[in-house]
Amino acid sequence: MTVLVGVDQGTTGTRAVAFDLGLRQLAESYHAAEVSHPRPGWIEKDAARTVESVRRALADLSTELDGEVAAVGLDNEGETVVAWDAETLEPLAPAVVWGSRASQPIVDRLATQGRGERIEQLSGLPLDPYFSATKMRWLVEQDEAVAAAARAGTLRMGTFDAYITARLGGGARTEPSTAGRTQLQALRAPGAWDPGLLRLHGVDAAWLPKIGPSVGALGTIGGLPLRALLVDQTASLAGHGCFTAGEAKATYGTGIFLLQQAGGAAPSEPAGLIPIVAWELGDRVSFALDGGVFSAGTVVTWLREGLGALGDAAESEALARSVPDTGGVRFLPALAGMGAPWWLADARAVIAGITAGTTRAHIVRAALDALCFRVRDIVDRLPSRPPLLRVDGGLTANGYLVQRQADVLGLPVVVADVAETTALGAAAMAGIGAGLLTEADIVAAVAGGRRVEPRDPGAADADYQEWRRFAEQAARL
Secondary structure, three states, X not given: OEEEEEEEXXXXXXXXXXXXXXXXXXXXXXXXXXXXXXXXOOOEEOHHHHHHHHHHHHHHHXXXXXXXXXXXXXXXXXXXXXXXXXXXXXXXXXXXXXXXXXXXXHHHHHHHOOOHHHHHHHHOOOOOOOXXXXXXXXXXXXXXXXXXXXXXXXXXXXXXXXXHHHHHOOOOEEOHHHHHHHOOOOXXXXXXXOHHHHHHHXXXXXXXXEEOOOEXXXXXEXXXXXXXXXXXXXXXXXXXXXXXXXXXXXXXXXXEEEEEEEEXXXXXXXXXXXXXXXXXXXXXXXXXXXXXEOOOHHHHHHXXXXXXXXXXXXXXXXXXXXXXXOOOOEEEOOEOEXXXXXXXXXXXXXXXXXXXXXXXXXXXXXXXXXXXXXXXXXXXXXXXXXXXXXXXXXHHHOHHHHHHHHHHHOOOEEEOOOOXXXXXXXXXXXXXXXXXXXXXXXXXXXXXXXXXXXOOHHHHHHHHHXXXXXXXXXXXX
């Protein structure tokens, strides 16, 4: 049997999933990657342990599978930055995770210097600590081991795809969908580091990996043929079969990330969303619009561990259904600032409207509603309204949230049949890279899913408008 493997290296762990050529799941392995929060707003992880989680996940599958692994696709979490020594390949500092706000002082300095507008013109991305370039500069300025390696000429930096391939594949490499998340690749000239952006951010091209294509013969990973590299959210876009302009998907995980396929032209008026490279396939580049809600699964985790309102995440659905409404409670889910289309890095979570009659059920329902409202913030900014929204991720197991999302958007929501759509997309694109699949094969294989129709979009719209008035004030407290 011919086997395709998708490796989804995410924020809190690595999942490797094997599929046959019909994209039916055969086997799966998962290994956690511990995340730490050393200071408020800072998020870090151990880069070496993360690479080991990838190696172990692939090794698990190799012992379990009855068939030849023809192609592996690796997706990574995007903006997270690793600094390592070119000679030893050992990390020089903890990896700075995508949601970390540690580099906010660098962002503030660039804004004060008047560089933000030019950076956004070239990269298509707003000046924000979310993106990798300011994390790179922050590490050089704040970590002595990183600074010493820079002086010695042995510093290497990149996103996790680069570090994983350096350790497990014989050479660091990245590709346009991930390189675009660094804010060091020009939107309209993908495939190379932009000299102007490097200069504006104070990043040396010698620190960075080579940018190659998204699919094709990309070397090896753990001794297996690597045939696709992608950032996680565009891997998910492929996993949903969104190859036609206008189609959209949203992944509900640590954050919620909504992407709309834009076709072969870079979006020119993103309206607070992020115009990105979806992938480079042969000589053809596809673009997308990206909108991120930075706090989603982390909100449920905080309700459970921080507030003690939940015994486990699954309890949130029953609690939300146990009350007819939020009892006037409003929630702003800004545990890591406000992403698209707000771009307020300093925003903090707010709960308002609490009375003597407020229960934990009201707060939980308000929090879930707020996640749906944040997705509508993004959908309302899309240049064309999608006919439906394809969704995946752990939070989509919550029936209340999925129905509420359909109501709030006034759109059908289709929940993917395959739980691991991101790994599926990585594997499917590896199939293309190996010449075993076509885009049409992927679309046919992933068609279907559980369709949830909106029931009461009028009432949900009124709730959204009330929440929006609250959010306009609360986000700037």
